[in-house]
Amino acid sequence: MNSTEIIEKFRTAARDPFHCVRSLKKEKHCPVVGYTCTYFPEEIVLAAEAHPLRLFGESGMVLKADAHIQAYGCSLARSVFEDALSGQLDFLDVMAFPHSCDTMQRLSDIWRLNIKNTVHLDLLFPVHLKSEAAGDYLKAVLERFKKELEQALQTEISGSALSGAISLTNRIRSALHSLYRIRAAAPERISGSDLNRVVRGCMILDRSTAADLLETLADELGSVNFPAGKQPVKRLLLSGGACLHPDIHDIIEQQGGAVVWDDLCTGNRYFDTPVPDGPSPVSAIAERFLDRAVCPAKHSGIDRRGKELSELVSKYEINGVIFLLLKFCDPHGFDYPDLKATLEEAGVPSLFLEVESGKPVDGPTRTRVETFLQILNQQEPMT
């Protein structure tokens, strides 16, 4: 398969994830486990021979969910719930809520009270990731999830299945990392919007298929001799939660910019750290959660996010950062001003955008991106 065909597969998955997973379920007769956050042990699900599906909310219009969550809930939570209420998620066998923000925490309750045809599991992760007690607790939470999943799916998860699942997800992480590096070095080889769909596709497609596709894609894009980039490109970094707006990349690229790295749930935070070798698979998964790029809904020291962002900025020679936040998102909203200040100190300009999941980037937002790029372009060209 060539790179275009592979990318098309990811595009299809991202365009209609539910159709994709329904077919997969029919074909493989595997149970499907829905989940809502990158702090989720996909490995345990895979080891149970089930299929993990990250939900992003596909419903653009929220009608039914309005009767359960106020309009000041983030569009992600509201539209995920709309999907559930409108029956689009009836193929789920298990719905799992890893603890993240206040909104998701309440959504879990509301879901449990209203959606009756799935097994409902909560993963009560610690919020604090920096204490010994939290580390031990995290392991216990994962063990509990494993047990509850075994019960729900009437199966047993062996140590070797878990190790196999860890190798598989690590393959995905490592291949995504390679793709990101290719893009960082030569942005013209894969568009930002496609890379966004590729990452999202990894949370939708059968994971071993995804790993194979990714590896082939990385090989092809990495080896083919592309003509060198024609013009100096402004190198941008996208920071925020889940990016469901591939169109933002097109706007940026039309203005001669390119997102060459990100700090997103649908990006860096999904793949940045592999599961290490550990004394036991479950402890190793826990180790990764404690180490990986931190999300604002978790605590790993007061300066960690700022430091991580600064490191990415200098490592990938970033000219400007775009904060892409979902409206009403508290964790990201609270982090933004200090992150912006950190960037300012380093002389890196940034732009703040608020978007809603399920809705295309609107006119004013497009104009702001264009203006930001124009300002960046007026600055000294890159050498």
Add this chain to the structure above:
Amino acid sequence: MSKKDFKKSAAYMESVPKMKKIMRNYYLKAKYARYLGRKVAWITSGGPVEPLIAMGIIPVYPENHGAMIGVSRTGVKLCEVAEGMGYSTDLCSYARADIGCSAAGGGPIGGLPKPDMLICCNNICGTVLKWYEIQARKFRVPLFIFDTPFVHTEFTKEAKTYVDRQVEDYIRFLETVMKKKFPRDKMNVVGKRSVEAMRLWQQVLDTATAKPAPLTAFDAFFHLALIVTLRGTRTVLRYYRFLLDELNRRVENGIGMVKTEQYRFLWDNLPIWHRMRWLSRTFAARNAALVADTYTSAWCGTVDHIDENDFLGSMGEAYTRIYLNIGVDKMAEKVLNMIDKYEVDGLVMHSNRSCKPYSFGQYDIRRIVQEKRGLPVLILESDMVDARKFSEAQAETRIDAFMEMVGQK
């Protein structure tokens, strides 16, 4: 009404000026802590304050300060300062007001004393975690996080171990910051006082089961400040005993806070601090008393989980099981219990844009209340501090429609 007339009216309570004096002294002491050689800790409203009291640290509550900001109607200005710094208007207005106030000063008491340490317990929300991180970066003081796993359906064994271990971490943190040993004997005394204060507070709230109710939720919001800020001290016990006596006398004499009490309602969520007077008048004018609320009872709701002879050993669990840290169905159960206990005719819910953990789930609670008790439910959209998110005209129309439904029952 002249001062003299007011003193003779049913609304007058001797406790009120007493309470104001205690709060004034408390804030004075906190403001001059440095000169008194005392350390100040900022702590979240649901946080474990007793170890601080035992250690002689002065606890300060940004949320209580937020409430004062709301009442004094300086909230919008302070929120705007934070918004100018990049904080979205959709974030909790307590946090915005506090961040604005620490940056630019202002507010009813000219800002809080600077903290020597920050104690954040996320049993009320994830907002406080972010808020305290921001303040820890600003003030560069040690931050302790007491992480209480959410209790959707059960309080798990591993969660129990986790919170118990954190109690020990907390003590070690205080010992390190204060450079002295934690006084366990003193802790026993403080723990017992705290439990007694919670029981007294419950009794205070329970007086509202009387008809007419000797106090309303609006009064409870006011008298609440002490159980939040100074629980574990003798002052609180003395004050609540005094208040309880006064309320009991009112009950004996049949004095209600709303003279014409005909309808009784239960309030849900935080108060709308900037419209307290307006709301209490609007309801009273319709012969309605808000006799109880889910908010003020949160500070005594878990008293049964505390072993007063082993406060430290049981406090982890008690702090984890508080009202905001439990599932929506469990909240609904508590609401139903309160409906029965206070014999109310309807439920008034404040859908509070600031407080997502309190507000999301309200629609389902409304449904449960309607199904199980057949009571009318009113939802008022607002924000506890940010007055821009409230319209009197709209609220009044809704209240009238609600009263009509209640009247038809």
